[in-house]
Amino acid sequence: MPVLVFDIETIPDVAGIRALNDLPAELTDYEVAEFAFQQRRASNGTDFLQHHLQRVVTISCAFRDASQFRVFSLAEPDCNEGEIIQRFFDGVERFTPQIVSWNGGGFDLPVLHYRGLMHGVSAPRYWDQGEGDYNDSRDFKWNNYIGRYHSRHLDLMDLLALYQPRANAPLDELAKLMGFPGKLGMDGSAVWQAWQEGRAAEIRDYCETDVVNTYLVYLGFQRMRGVLDQAAWAQELAVVRDLLERQEAPHWKAFLAAWPRVEG
Numbered sequence: 001m002p003v004l005v006f007d008i009e010t011i012p013d014v015a016g017i018r019a020l021n022d023l024p025a026e027l028t029d030y031e032v033a034e035f036a037f038q039q040r041r042a043s044n045g046t047d048f049l050q051h052h053l054q055r056v057v058t059i060s061c062a063f064r065d066a067s068q069f070r071v072f073s074l075a076e077p078d079c080n081e082g083e084i085i086q087r088f089f090d091g092v093e094r095f096t097p098q099i100v101s102w103n104g105g106g107f108d109l110p111v112l113h114y115r116g117l118m119h120g121v122s123a124p125r126y127w128d129q130g131e132g133d134y135n136d137s138r139d140f141k142w143n144n145y146i147g148r149y150h151s152r153h154l155d156l157m158d159l160l161a162l163y164q165p166r167a168n169a170p171l172d173e174l175a176k177l178m179g180f181p182g183k184l185g186m187d188g189s190a191v192w193q194a195w196q197e198g199r200a201a202e203i204r205d206y207c208e209t210d211v212v213n214t215y216l217v218y219l220g221f222q223r224m225r226g227v228l229d230q231a232a233w234a235q236e237l238a239v240v241r242d243l244l245e246r247q248e249a250p251h252w253k254a255f256l257a258a259w260p261r262v263e264g
Contacts, residue, residue, distance in 0.1 A: 002065035002096075003065075004063050004092070004095070005211055005214050006104070007059070007108065007210045007211040009207045010055055010057065011055050012037075012053060012055065012192060013049075013054065014055075016053055017032050017036045021036075023035065029196070030196060036049055057075060057081070059073065060072070060204065060207035060210070061073070061088075061091070061211060071208055074088060082121065085119060086116075089122070092145070093123070098152055099145065100215070101154070103171075104153065105153070130144070140152075156214065156217060156221060171213060178217060180216045180217070184251065185254070191206075205249065208251065219233060220233075
């Protein structure tokens with residue numbers, strides 16, 4: 001089965017916040033977002049907005065099948081939000097991969113569900129739970145993308161913590177402890193500021209490095225569970241490194257500089 005590791009980056013849905021709160025047109029996007037943050041802090045002490053108010057600006061993916069490994073992004077301004085989400089689910093429809101995430105069950109997928117619903121996205125294969133028209137649909141009753149304890153969507157953070165939120169680990173810290181680069185130059189809390197400054201390309205680059213960190217952790221998990229032996233694991237790391245070494249983009253050069261060549 002092909003593997004599709006994914007990660008999303010979001011910003012406040014300013015238009016939605018304006019509409020829900022009937023805010024004056026003269027308020028800037030920054031002021032609208034600050035209004036929503038203040039509301040959120042007053043209700044639960046955090047300015048992390050609800051899932052349905054998170055506008056998707058990037059989905060980055062690492063795709064591995066028998067013939068290739070590649071990293072790519074679906075992102076604004078090249079696509080609008082609806083197109084980004086539809087193209088992601090089109091990939092699920094076409095390849096029926098195992099999708100892998102870090103906290104995808106807690107954040108990424110619920111956001112894609114709500115935002116996809118708003119944009120009229122079609123994703124029948126993703127939502128199939130054994131009642132679809134596909135030849136193998138019956139198999140989805142026992143292993144689908146929706147079931148928390150199924151593996152067609154593997155939320156690595158959730159599984160490694162044994163579904164105990166108190167045991168969750170940050171991807172950045174776990175990746176670094178495993179000898180991988182971890183986050184470089186940005187984290188999720190800086191995305192909104194970067195977006196306002198017109199740094200959409202930096203957001204995409206950051207999301208791509210995050211998804212490769214997730215893929216590398218996934219390879220370690222596959223070694224731990226016996227799917228990869230030591231030689232196969234080292235070979236898969238070499239496949240990743242080989243792809244990145246052929247890239248000219250500065251974020252991949254920084255990623256490789258932070259990744260020691262001797263893995264163990």
